[in-house]
Amino acid sequence: MKILLTVQDNSIAPRFDQATEIMIAEHDGPRLNAEPRTIILPHRSAEELSDLIVKEGVECVICGGIEESFHKFFTWKKITVIDGVIGDHAEALDRCLAGELQPGTVLPSAQGKG
Amino acid sequence: MQSIKVLLIAGEPEFSDILTDRLRSWGFAAVAAGNREEAMEAIALSRPDVVVLSLRAGHGHDLDTLRLIKNLDPAIEVLLLTCKGTAIDGMKGVEQGALDCLPQPIDLGVLIEKIRLAHARRTLPGDRAAVPLLAPLLAGNDWPEMCATLLTCLQSLPERLFPL
Amino acid sequence: MTAEFPSPFPGLALVALLDAIPHGVAVVDRECKIVAINQTLEALTGVTLAEVRGVYVDFVLRSNIARRGRTFREALAGDPLTVEGDIVSRDRRKIPMRFTISPLQGSADEPAGLVIVLDDLSDVVNSAGLGATEDVADSIIGQSPKMREVFELIPLMAHTEASVLITGETGTGKDKVAEAIHKRSSRAAKPFIKINCGALPESLLESELFGYVKGAFTGAVKDKPGMFRLAQGGTLFLTEIGDMPLPLQVKLLSVLDDREFFPLGGEKKVQVDVRIIAATHRPLKERVAEGLFREDLYYRLNVLHLHLPPLRERETDTRFLINHFLRTFAERTGSSVKSFSDEALRLLMDYAFPGNIRELRNIVEYCVNICQTRQIEAGDLPKYLFARLAPTAAAPVAEPVPPEQAPPPPRETGRDWLSIEKELIVGTLTQTRGNRSKAAALLGWGRTTLWRKLKTHGLVGPAEAGIENEAG
Numbered sequence: 001m002k003i004l005l006t007v008q009d010n011s012i013a014p015r016f017d018q019a020t021e022i023m024i025a026e027h028d029g030p031r032l033n034a035e036p037r038t039i040i041l042p043h044r045s046a047e048e049l050s051d052l053i054v055k056e057g058v059e060c061v062i063c064g065g066i067e068e069s070f071h072k073f074f075t076w077k078k079i080t081v082i083d084g085v086i087g088d089h090a091e092a093l094d095r096c097l098a099g100e101l102q103p104g105t106v107l108p109s110a111q112g113k114g
Numbered sequence: 115m116q117s118i119k120v121l122l123i124a125g126e127p128e129f130s131d132i133l134t135d136r137l138r139s140w141g142f143a144a145v146a147a148g149n150r151e152e153a154m155e156a157i158a159l160s161r162p163d164v165v166v167l168s169l170r171a172g173h174g175h176d177l178d179t180l181r182l183i184k185n186l187d188p189a190i191e192v193l194l195l196t197c198k199g200t201a202i203d204g205m206k207g208v209e210q211g212a213l214d215c216l217p218q219p220i221d222l223g224v225l226i227e228k229i230r231l232a233h234a235r236r237t238l239p240g241d242r243a244a245v246p247l248l249a250p251l252l253a254g255n256d257w258p259e260m261c262a263t264l265l266t267c268l269q270s271l272p273e274r275l276f277p278l
Numbered sequence: 279m280t281a282e283f284p285s286p287f288p289g290l291a292l293v294a295l296l297d298a299i300p301h302g303v304a305v306v307d308r309e310c311k312i313v314a315i316n317q318t319l320e321a322l323t324g325v326t327l328a329e330v331r332g333v334y335v336d337f338v339l340r341s342n343i344a345r346r347g348r349t350f351r352e353a354l355a356g357d358p359l360t361v362e363g364d365i366v367s368r369d370r371r372k373i374p375m376r377f378t379i380s381p382l383q384g385s386a387d388e389p390a391g392l393v394i395v396l397d398d399l400s401d402v403v404n405s406a407g408l409g410a411t412e413d414v415a416d417s418i419i420g421q422s423p424k425m426r427e428v429f430e431l432i433p434l435m436a437h438t439e440a441s442v443l444i445t446g447e448t449g450t451g452k453d454k455v456a457e458a459i460h461k462r463s464s465r466a467a468k469p470f471i472k473i474n475c476g477a478l479p480e481s482l483l484e485s486e487l488f489g490y491v492k493g494a495f496t497g498a499v500k501d502k503p504g505m506f507r508l509a510q511g512g513t514l515f516l517t518e519i520g521d522m523p524l525p526l527q528v529k530l531l532s533v534l535d536d537r538e539f540f541p542l543g544g545e546k547k548v549q550v551d552v553r554i555i556a557a558t559h560r561p562l563k564e565r566v567a568e569g570l571f572r573e574d575l576y577y578r579l580n581v582l583h584l585h586l587p588p589l590r591e592r593e594t595d596t597r598f599l600i601n602h603f604l605r606t607f608a609e610r611t612g613s614s615v616k617s618f619s620d621e622a623l624r625l626l627m628d629y630a631f632p633g634n635i636r637e638l639r640n641i642v643e644y645c646v647n648i649c650q651t652r653q654i655e656a657g658d659l660p661k662y663l664f665a666r667l668a669p670t671a672a673a674p675v676a677e678p679v680p681p682e683q684a685p686p687p688p689r690e691t692g693r694d695w696l697s698i699e700k701e702l703i704v705g706t707l708t709q710t711r712g713n714r715s716k717a718a719a720l721l722g723w724g725r726t727t728l729w730r731k732l733k734t735h736g737l738v739g740p741a742e743a744g745i746e747n748e749a750g
Contacts, residue, residue, distance in 0.1 A: 065340035065366030
């Protein structure tokens with residue numbers, strides 16, 4: 001199963017439609033199959049990113065702010081969206097794999113370092 | 115081993131920023147240029163090992179940059195990044211001397227592998243040069259990189275010995 | 279590590295100062311990490327200051343102007359800047375915003391941080407006809423007598439704290455009316471938060487409304503405020519209230535009565551100061567009869583009632599709206615379409631519009647895009663219209679349309695002014711538990727005015743004189 005995260009440096013990117021870098025993690029249950037792949041998008045486009053998500057057969061998207069229309073679209077396509085996430089993408093992925101990531105979560109890592 | 119010098123030529127500054135950041139974090143000495151003029155200046159300042167050139171849709175002259183670079187120094191390896199509108203240009207580019215063309219959005223891992231391959235090719239003029247190149251690889255454990263380098267070494271040997 | 283921000287008045291916390299400003303405000307340090315955000319911004323973004331203190335500001339704002347931090351760094355270098363862009367809000371809306379970013383000088387040479395003020399440009403953008411497809415012409419337009427009645431009621435509804443129930447078919451503009459009531463009320467400067475009670479499963483709806491504490495369930499990594507808390511001082515708009523699960527109806531009723539609640543997994547009560555507006559397209563009385571909606575909650579919500587008539591009962595409005603949308607879409611797409619042919623117009627006027635205004639808008643937009651000439655012909659109309667010219671239950675629009683509604687009870691239609699006013703007074707008095715001074719204040723009247731009206735409505739009599747003195 002594939003999880004896609006929109007990232008900015010080491011964190012989850014603030015907005016789906018502004019994302020330029022994504023990671024795709026393949027997993028079997030709670031464990032990753034391999035190192036997540038990083039893909040750099042040539043320009044910002046929520047539509048193109050949506051296409052990519054569908055083409056790649058992604059089952060779960062972890063992102064920051066996303067517009068209702070895209071959220072509805074993914075839900076309709078049976079793709080889980082965990083939106084409004086703030087924090088390190090590695091931590092977000094870990095929690096997601098453990099089945100513990102809720103939409104709107106501000107992860108400890110977001111406030112911790114600094 | 116010295117860092118591989120990569121010059122990225124791409125019109126989109128955000129994309130450039132992110133890609134050069136990522137490449138640097140992977141140990142490459144990466145710089146970016148926004149257009150042909152900047153690119154030629156950058157090359158004059160510090161000759162790159164590998165150039166990554168983005169072919170934009172609607173910018174037919176981007177491919178000319180490839181020719182300019184190859185004319186300047188045929189030893190610089192060029193990788194082309196294509197998008198929906200420039201896939202054909204990409205293939206033309208390979209005919210004109212680019213090492214490879216990769217469709218966007220690019221997988222960072224794939225790009226890194228190609229850059230290393232390009233660099234390995236470049237540093238090899240002949241089998242003698244291959245020995246110092248191979249030694250540090252054999253000392254390390256980077257199997258995929260080793261294979262890539264071995265393959266290019268083999269490809270450069272006279273055909274009658276190893277037809278491929 | 280936070281920089282020091284001395285308070286101008288002893289004892290006045292920075293945040294209290296910021297809360298008085300009716301725009302979203304964020305204060306950040308030199309690393310662009312949040313030092314403070316005000317309540318307006320909390321409501322917009324759906325997070326509280328406690329959750330995001332120390333977080334990089336754009337993770338919370340979710341703007342398109344940050345340029346990976348460059349914009350803020352430029353401001354820190356000394357020059358205040360104003361830039362227009364947008365944010366994505368808690369409820370997944372893209373909201374056009376003006377960002378005013380000013381450096382904050384501390385005692386050192388370099389700025390200690392920044393103040394970022396967010397100015398909602400939605401109204402500006404919409405009135406210029408440049409709004410996003412969702413916003414355009416969900417505005418309340420209309421000149422039919424029924425709509426004029428609605429317009430007149432809005433300020434009255436705004437001047438009281440009583441709960442309002444808005445009924446009407448889908449696409450009749452319930453959202454816009456609710457927001458209009460909020461904007462004209464004393465709570466206008468405070469948040470207006472909308473929740474769709476039909477869109478979330480029960481457990482999610484409960485945590486959305488009431489929030490949860492850390493550890494309440496797996497994944498509850500820290501306290502999360504609910505919408506009741508975020509709407510504090512403002513208005514909470516509950517749509518599709520008819521779909522609210524029964525257990526939550528119980529909880530809602532007790533919140534309305536006691537003005538306090540426990541967040542999920544919490545042991546500390548949270549005080550509530552929120553005005554409720556609810557909306558439904560379902561005939562609630564029927565749901566009460568079916569045992570799907572609590573009768574006591576129904577009466578509690580129904581203190582004030584506003585019914586938005588469907589488009590087909592709004593005579594002249596259809597024509598007016600057709601022209602309005604035609605102009606708007608033609609202008610936006612640069613189309614040369616100028617009018618509808620007589621036949622096309624006739625077909626539209628005969629159509630029942632089960633999807634009401636939203637459907638009408640979609641149809642006009644479709645026609646403007648399809649039509650290649652200056653006049654829209656019958657052939658340009660969407661094909662489904664021809665199959666459904668008579669009012670029927672099914673509707674081909676994207677959103678679910680309710681089955682044919684039972685005719686509304688007589689109380690809800692053809693009401694005259696006096697009965698509406700009487701209802702308003704009674705409702706407000708109920709709320710203030712009989713306290714007439716408070717009721718008068720809420721209604722925006724002097725005491726003598728209220729007294730006079732009470733007499734007119736026959737609400738004062740020898741029997742009543744005794745009640746007046748009870749504390750309630």
